[in-house]
Amino acid sequence: MKFFIDTANISEIKEIEAWGILDGVTTNPSLIAKEKDVVFEDVVKEIASIVDGPISAEVTVEGAEDMIAEGKMLAAIHENIVVKVPMNEEGLKAIRALEGEGISTNCTLIFSENQALLALAAGASFISPFVGRLDDIGHEGMALVRNIVSIIDFYGYEAEVIAASIRNPLHVKEAAQAGAHIATVPYKVFHQMLKHPLTDKGIEQFNKDFEGTKRANG
Numbered sequence: 094m095k096f097f098i099d100t101a102n103i104s105e106i107k108e109i110e111a112w113g114i115l116d117g118v119t120t121n122p123s124l125i126a127k128e129k130d131v132v133f134e135d136v137v138k139e140i141a142s143i144v145d146g147p148i149s150a151e152v153t154v155e156g157a158e159d160m161i162a163e164g165k166m167l168a169a170i171h172e173n174i175v176v177k178v179p180m181n182e183e184g185l186k187a188i189r190a191l192e193g194e195g196i197s198t199n200c201t202l203i204f205s206e207n208q209a210l211l212a213l214a215a216g217a218s219f220i221s222p223f224v225g226r227l228d229d230i231g232h233e234g235m236a237l238v239r240n241i242v243s244i245i246d247f248y249g250y251e252a253e254v255i256a257a258s259i260r261n262p263l264h265v266k267e268a269a270q271a272g273a274h275i276a277t278v279p280y281k282v283f284h285q286m287l288k289h290p291l292t293d294k295g296i297e298q299f300n301k302d303f304e305g306t307k308r309a310n311g
């Protein structure tokens with residue numbers, strides 16, 4: 094499973110990129126808005142200069158024609174930009190048009206298998222089911238991920254599933270078990286994944302035991 098980071102915060106992206114495990118970045122208008130005093134296009138450009146992989150930037154307008162125009166503008170920022178388009182009628186038209194012009198799209202706000210089927214039929218390169226938000230309303234978000242992966246495998250679509258709205262390390266583990274191609278993970282959850290008390294204790298013990306051991310170079 095590939096890892097994207099779900100943030101528009103430059104220092105978070107730089108830190109996790111330095112771990113050597115990052116394959117891409119997803120942003121959305123709420124994440125961009127959390128970064129105060131920034132220009133949307135500048136943030137997207139800077140992210141693309143840090144991470145060498147797909148960078149999702151979401152359209153902020155309604156109506157297919159406007160989405161297509163904004164999508165083209167975003168795609169022109171960098172060759173790795175993926176245009177994130179919401180799941181609705183206008184979004185489907187925009188996905189079809191942008192993909193037809195060779196611009197990759199990520200269909201976002203997917204909450205059902207039928208929505209995923211429509212996004213796949215429109216030609217989206219990435220499908221983003223929102224796991225946490227489904228869990229929030231008492232549904233099993235990960236079942237949706239599993240089902241979309243099965244549909245993609247069954248029909249041989251080339252699209253990749255991005256398990257999105259990931260809230261905790263259990264979501265990441267279950268996304269991998271469900272066969273998600275990608276998990277887009279918040280900064281905090283990357284740190285939670287890294288930690289285990291027995292690892293910390295083990296490192297401390299190894300260092301303590303090794304103290305005073307002679308080394309070849311003194």
Ligand code: G3P
Pocket residue numbers: 099119121223225226257258259260277
């Ligand atoms: O990738 C989608 C994600 O940003 C939504 O997450 O936690 O706002 O549901 P959340």
